Amino acid sequence: MSKLFEPAQFGDLSLKNRVVMAPMTRSRSTDQAVPTSEMVEYYAQRASAGLIISEGTSPSANGMGYCRTPGIYNAEQIAAWRKVTDAVHAAGGTIVVQLMHCGRVATVHNKPAGSETVGPSAIRAEVELFTDTVGMAATDMPRELSNSEVYEIIEEYRQAALNAREAGFDGVELHGTSGYLPMQFMSENANQRTDEFGGSVGNRVRFPLLVLKAMSEAIGAGRVGFRFCPANKFNDVSDSQPAETLQALLDGIAEMDLAYLHIMKAHTRKIDAFAIARAQFKGALIINDGFDADSAAEAVEAGVADAVSFARHYIANPNLVERFASGRELAEFNRDTLYSAGVEGYSDYPA
Numbered sequence: 001m002s003k004l005f006e007p008a009q010f011g012d013l014s015l016k017n018r019v020v021m022a023p024m025t026r027s028r029s030t031d032q033a034v035p036t037s038e039m040v041e042y043y044a045q046r047a048s049a050g051l052i053i054s055e056g057t058s059p060s061a062n063g064m065g066y067c068r069t070p071g072i073y074n075a076e077q078i079a080a081w082r083k084v085t086d087a088v089h090a091a092g093g094t095i096v097v098q099l100m101h102c103g104r105v106a107t108v109h110n111k112p113a114g115s116e117t118v119g120p121s122a123i124r125a126e127v128e129l130f131t132d133t134v135g136m137a138a139t140d141m142p143r144e145l146s147n148s149e150v151y152e153i154i155e156e157y158r159q160a161a162l163n164a165r166e167a168g169f170d171g172v173e174l175h176g177t178s179g180y181l182p183m184q185f186m187s188e189n190a191n192q193r194t195d196e197f198g199g200s201v202g203n204r205v206r207f208p209l210l211v212l213k214a215m216s217e218a219i220g221a222g223r224v225g226f227r228f229c230p231a232n233k234f235n236d237v238s239d240s241q242p243a244e245t246l247q248a249l250l251d252g253i254a255e256m257d258l259a260y261l262h263i264m265k266a267h268t269r270k271i272d273a274f275a276i277a278r279a280q281f282k283g284a285l286i287i288n289d290g291f292d293a294d295s296a297a298e299a300v301e302a303g304v305a306d307a308v309s310f311a312r313h314y315i316a317n318p319n320l321v322e323r324f325a326s327g328r329e330l331a332e333f334n335r336d337t338l339y340s341a342g343v344e345g346y347s348d349y350p351a
């Protein structure tokens with residue numbers, strides 16, 4: 001049996017194997033950002049994963065950007081998530097919530113009443129977002145956060161980590177890539193600030209590092225993970241020094257004792273993100289992007305990483321671990337139902 005199926009301890013998180021379910025937005029929450037019974041079913045079906053990382057979930061109303069995505073900032077959401085975590089735990093699983101603040105990647109058509117689109121600078125993201133009400137829509141012009149408001153958002157993440165524990169999650173993962181708020185701070189085109197959060201690489205990584213510190217203080221670093229992908233341009237961000245950014249992040253988290261680092265293959269051939277993270281990060285490393293059973297087993301056996309995460313394979317294969325272990329063929333997913341409402345193409349894929 002491959003090491004991929006052996007248990008592991010990542011900080012305070014106990015994994016029964018090293019097959020991790022990667023975070024995937026699936027848009028099955030209510031339009032009030034509350035998790036649904038379909039989500040309880042969907043996550044429980046995938047509880048044989050060593051670790052489930054939930055879909056991106058907003059720490060605040062202002063952090064919302066997409067339709068039917070969940071939040072973890074009010075009592076109704078916390079109670080609804082509790083049903084998800086109870087079902088996953090009853091099925092023997094471990095689950096963390098991925099905290100995703102969309103920042104400027106947001107449209108008023110997807111946002112709760114009274115919320116606002118904010119970002120490091122008043123510069124619009126040149127992308128369109130799907131909405132249930134008007135189809136594709138331009139992003140809002142973000143309002144530039146004042147210096148004290150940046151610290152307020154860090155507090156929102158701290159509270160969200162506490163809420164996550166109250167909701168029964170085993171921990172949290174900071175979504176630090178794909179053009180959302182932490183990545184906006186790390187990007188030259190989205191961040192033109194002149195305070196301690198803008199300018200040099202050291203200043204631009206300050207926001208994610210302070211968020212990780214705040215969440216670690218709140219719930220213990222052994223329950224906090226961080227996801228990053230060097231040179232990722234998704235959602236209109238750009239960083240001309242991705243190697244320096246990765247280095248500054250690794251230096252910043254070196255002494256934090258985080259539960260894990262979750263690294264996606266760099267979007268530039270100039271950086272071997274897995275090797276750099278492995279050499280410099282002393283905690284558990286999860287790697288991602290494009291793996292299958294064989295390449296994942298090989299990576300874990302060779303010590304490239306402690307675990308591998310899978311997103312797309314998890315869509316149509318709820319029992320992915322069992323399918324990998326028995327060498328069974330994988331089912332294909334339906335693209336048309338990735339973000340549609342309801343159980344079809346979501347919790348109806350058979351084990």
Ligand SMILES: Cc1cc2nc3c(=O)[nH]c(=O)nc-3n(C[C@H](O)[C@H](O)[C@H](O)COP(=O)(O)O)c2cc1C
Pocket residue numbers: 022023024025026055056098100175178227264288289290291309310311312313338
């Ligand atoms: C439908 C879908 C939704 C996704 N949503 C998220 C998300 O909410 N947060 C995140 O960090 N990555 C998200 N991703 C990226 C995946 O976690 C993963 O990095 C990517 O699909 C590559 O891994 P794979 O080759 O195993 O699919 C999403 C991917 C897909 C296909």
